[in-house]
Amino acid sequence: MKTWHLHIRGMVQGVGFRPYVYRFARKNSLNGYILNGTDGVHIEFNCRNYKEAKEITSLLLEKIPPFSIVTSFDIKEAPHKLYKEFTIHQSNEEGPANLIITPDLALCDECREELNSSDNPRFQYGFITCTSCGPRYSIMAGVPYDRERTSMRDFEMCNSCKVEYNTATDRRYFSQTQSCPDCGIKMQLTDLNKKSKPLDDQQKIPEETAKLLKSGKIVAVKGIGGYLLLCDAQNPKVVKELRKRKNRPAKPFAVMFPDIESITNDTLIKRREREELLSKSAPIVLVRHNQRNKLAINEIAPGLNNIGVMLPYTPLFQLIIDKFGSPLIATSANISNSPLIYQEEEAFKMLTGIADYIVTNNREIYIPQDDSVVVYSSLLGDKHILRRSRGLAPSFPYLENNDIESGKLAMGADMKSTFALSHHNTIYVSQYLGDMGSFDTELNYNKVLDSFTSLVQFEANEILIDMHPGYYSSMLGERKALEKDLPLLKVQHHEAHFMAVLAENNLIHTETPLMGVVWDGTGLGYDSSIWGGEFFTYDDFDLEHIDQFPQFSHILQDKFSKEPLLPALSLLYTFCNDLKINENALLKSLTKREIGFYSNLLKSRHNLKTSSMGRVFDGIAAILGFKGDNTYEGEAALYLQSLAENYALKHGAVTSRLTNSIAGFPDFLEQLISYSNNHNLYQQLSYEFHLWLVGYIKKMAMLYGHTRIAFSGGVFQNSLLTDLLKIVLKPQFELFFHKNLSPNDESVSYGQLIYSHIGDMKKGLFENLNSSGKHFDILKT
Numbered sequence: 001m002k003t004w005h006l007h008i009r010g011m012v013q014g015v016g017f018r019p020y021v022y023r024f025a026r027k028n029s030l031n032g033y034i035l036n037g038t039d040g041v042h043i044e045f046n047c048r049n050y051k052e053a054k055e056i057t058s059l060l061l062e063k064i065p066p067f068s069i070v071t072s073f074d075i076k077e078a079p080h081k082l083y084k085e086f087t088i089h090q091s092n093e094e095g096p097a098n099l100i101i102t103p104d105l106a107l108c109d110e111c112r113e114e115l116n117s118s119d120n121p122r123f124q125y126g127f128i129t130c131t132s133c134g135p136r137y138s139i140m141a142g143v144p145y146d147r148e149r150t151s152m153r154d155f156e157m158c159n160s161c162k163v164e165y166n167t168a169t170d171r172r173y174f175s176q177t178q179s180c181p182d183c184g185i186k187m188q189l190t191d192l193n194k195k196s197k198p199l200d201d202q203q204k205i206p207e208e209t210a211k212l213l214k215s216g217k218i219v220a221v222k223g224i225g226g227y228l229l230l231c232d233a234q235n236p237k238v239v240k241e242l243r244k245r246k247n248r249p250a251k252p253f254a255v256m257f258p259d260i261e262s263i264t265n266d267t268l269i270k271r272r273e274r275e276e277l278l279s280k281s282a283p284i285v286l287v288r289h290n291q292r293n294k295l296a297i298n299e300i301a302p303g304l305n306n307i308g309v310m311l312p313y314t315p316l317f318q319l320i321i322d323k324f325g326s327p328l329i330a331t332s333a334n335i336s337n338s339p340l341i342y343q344e345e346e347a348f349k350m351l352t353g354i355a356d357y358i359v360t361n362n363r364e365i366y367i368p369q370d371d372s373v374v375v376y377s378s379l380l381g382d383k384h385i386l387r388r389s390r391g392l393a394p395s396f397p398y399l400e401n402n403d404i405e406s407g408k409l410a411m412g413a414d415m416k417s418t419f420a421l422s423h424h425n426t427i428y429v430s431q432y433l434g435d436m437g438s439f440d441t442e443l444n445y446n447k448v449l450d451s452f453t454s455l456v457q458f459e460a461n462e463i464l465i466d467m468h469p470g471y472y473s474s475m476l477g478e479r480k481a482l483e484k485d486l487p488l489l490k491v492q493h494h495e496a497h498f499m500a501v502l503a504e505n506n507l508i509h510t511e512t513p514l515m516g517v518v519w520d521g522t523g524l525g526y527d528s529s530i531w532g533g534e535f536f537t538y539d540d541f542d543l544e545h546i547d548q549f550p551q552f553s554h555i556l557q558d559k560f561s562k563e564p565l566l567p568a569l570s571l572l573y574t575f576c577n578d579l580k581i582n583e584n585a586l587l588k589s590l591t592k593r594e595i596g597f598y599s600n601l602l603k604s605r606h607n608l609k610t611s612s613m614g615r616v617f618d619g620i621a622a623i624l625g626f627k628g629d630n631t632y633e634g635e636a637a638l639y640l641q642s643l644a645e646n647y648a649l650k651h652g653a654v655t656s657r658l659t660n661s662i663a664g665f666p667d668f669l670e671q672l673i674s675y676s677n678n679h680n681l682y683q684q685l686s687y688e689f690h691l692w693l694v695g696y697i698k699k700m701a702m703l704y705g706h707t708r709i710a711f712s713g714g715v716f717q718n719s720l721l722t723d724l725l726k727i728v729l730k731p732q733f734e735l736f737f738h739k740n741l742s743p744n745d746e747s748v749s750y751g752q753l754i755y756s757h758i759g760d761m762k763k764g765l766f767e768n769l770n771s772s773g774k775h776f777d778i779l780k781t
Contacts, residue, residue, distance in 0.1 A: 001046045003032075004053040005078040008061075009040040009425075010071040011395065013145035014102035016131030017041055018088050019173040020065050026168065030056065031083035036091040036144035038457075039098040039424075046083055050075070067132065067280050069100060071397050088174060091144040097456035098424040100395035101137055102145065104224045104369070106282035106313035108133035110171065115315050116322075121160065124203060126316035127185040127363070129177040133280075135224045137394060138367050139177075140455055147176040151364040158183035185363045187316070192352045205359060206316065210323035212357055218242055220333045220355035223314055225369030225390045226342035227333030229355055230256075234326060239299035242329060245354045248336040251632035252301035254284045254308035254371065256330035258321045263309050266293035266327070272376050272383070281391025282313035283372035295327060305642045308373060313391075316359075332370055336632075339434050339444035342368035367451050368444070369393065369431045377719035378645050379653060380726060384719050385742045388418075393431035394452065396420075396750065398740050399503055404757045407461035409453075411477040412749030413493065414466075415521075415633070416714075416742070417441075419449055419473075420749035422757075423458050429741065429750050435633070436472040445473070462487045464752040466496070468524040489756055493523030494534045495543060496751030497712035501743070502538060503754040505710065505736040513539040514736075515546075515706035517697055520713035520745070521561060521614030521633075530554055532612030532713075535700055541762050546704060549616065550575075550665065553607040555598075560615065562629050564636040566598075567612075567619035573602040575666040576673070584673050586623050613715050620689050623673065624682045637718065643686035645720050653727045659688045661695040668692050690721050694728045701733060710736040712751075714744040 008017075013036050021034045021043060032045030047053050053075050061070060107115075111128045114120045122128045129135075142149035157165060161180050164172040172178055179185060181202065189199040189208055199205055209219055209230075216238045218231045229246070231238045233255045243249060257263045260274060268288040269277075276285050286306040289297055301307045310330060312318040321328055332340045333351055341347050342365045351358060373387035385392070404422040412418045414436040420429045433448060434441045452458075465477035467490045474490075481488040498516035502508055516536035525531035526545070533549025552567075552574035560566045568586055572578075578599070587595065601607075614637065621636035624643065630636055655661070658681065659671040672689065675681050701709055709729070716722055722737060729735060741747040 025086035410752035500751030514708035519613035519715035
């Protein structure tokens, strides 16, 4: 008998992998051991030869735990040692971290059944978990994944839990989050107005919370990644009050339903949306609501076709909503534009005046996370990730042939911020961290970055930042580079977007040229204008900016992105020569004095210029009836998308009828305006604007001779637009979209990593070719 060492890499910690291997070994009479390391799991076992060791490995990997991911493995002969049994050894903490970190896992069916079984010792225990569900990433302080390196180290297991933990046939064998009512997490229900004493009775807290919600109260409840605010989703009065307290005038709220059947009753949910809700990531899924629902729909998602729905992904949420008996608003516990609150002291301080009551618990959250958000497109049913966070972050095991140099830290952008880092053979892309712009959000970014780099023992040797000098993430990156004397690389915003979608589709080494379309709200261009409607080409390491949407004036600074009227006026002035198109209702709403004021502003030769497609959407929305300001990012664009989707769902993906979808933008805009006084045509005109965009992209691809096109940027969160691109262009063009990242600025940090990596590869090629006397260009920009 010989001794063999099997090293398995991937997401193999916190998913029941060690218990699985132990049972496999016992069943197949294998002797040896398994342990967690900082780079995966390590297994030693005895068998006769290499052929048999390979057969055992193949058999082992056939039926791995359902939530595990094996990215690679290797087998080699080890120093001879004859084992008498198979055991689970203590984890090895030595060596650099190089593994996929398991995200938090939603409540599993077995634990949900036990939660409601009166004869089970964990009956009504709000923190029931097993090897298949419960918190992982949010409670980790280090690797390998073991109880002593999580916030569960504060809870010593009772004798009953220890027996389960050490019994190989038990489903909680080696479950690191193991606890029960006798030894586990404790809750407290507190009146934030201090009119009553705190409630400590663990059995009564969920029931009392439900009673408070039924009486119209707003209750903050600590979840896996932070606090959520709950209130009755069928009570318009309390939903309005929540909007007032959160200072959130119109941004839609998510709704938590007791079960999938109740979602089916209130929405037009489709099969793939249902499957997504029931997955282990259990994200918020945007679905079309029906007319029969009893929800306070006008207060929940004003003017929108879709609502964000979710299932209770923690046992405590399940207990509360079961006792409440109907849907609940479930939104992040904070004031709008502030980070998610996750620490108890901060919760009491910041949520007084927002929530009436608060349910806390004594298990610490080390790394806060918002809920992930997913949507399936209305025509083709394709998946789009809008926010990548709880259940999906932080590991990113999707890049083939990952040879990115270790030690790169990418700081991302300021809107929809994330950071990314390359650490040995693993890439990590953080969860969504919000929009920089307040001290609290910036502080939270710092905290999460520090916690994560400590978790995986990361040391940066290069810092990558956005080219915009005013971004907080860029300034922080510059400071870190200066403090540690590290190289600093500034990456243009839209090039980072393009690199991200290329890498997601494994196109870095492509030998066939392709075009990149990057459309969003804002990003600093090389000419110091505001880019946002950009076209690129890429051909095996060569990146070039080739064109952009025609520029128009960006006036009144930040007001330009908040007041859709302003981009509308700028589009009219730039592409229709002046503001004298009196037949447009938008201009009729303005006084002569106002028109004169805006005309004088737009005449200035010193105006900042922009090619922002995000602002084009804002402007078209204002022309087609959107009133007032953007109270949240993308509000006007969502209005426009909703109008167009209503038309598409009634008529299908039809061609233009009122406008010329292949006309230049000035001609198209004039045609659009000529019909814009007829409110009954707004849906059709919105749809035809989407079709015009598809025609514009096709025209640009043909102009530059490309049949392969990749798309990134926040505009491509618009699932109707991506559907139309596929329907109209796919017969003639090969199209590439983001798969596991959002197309919005969450993908920028990953793109910065890829940009730097391509630069490294080109530098290597340059040095090799230069040594032979040949010339090789560095990145074209």
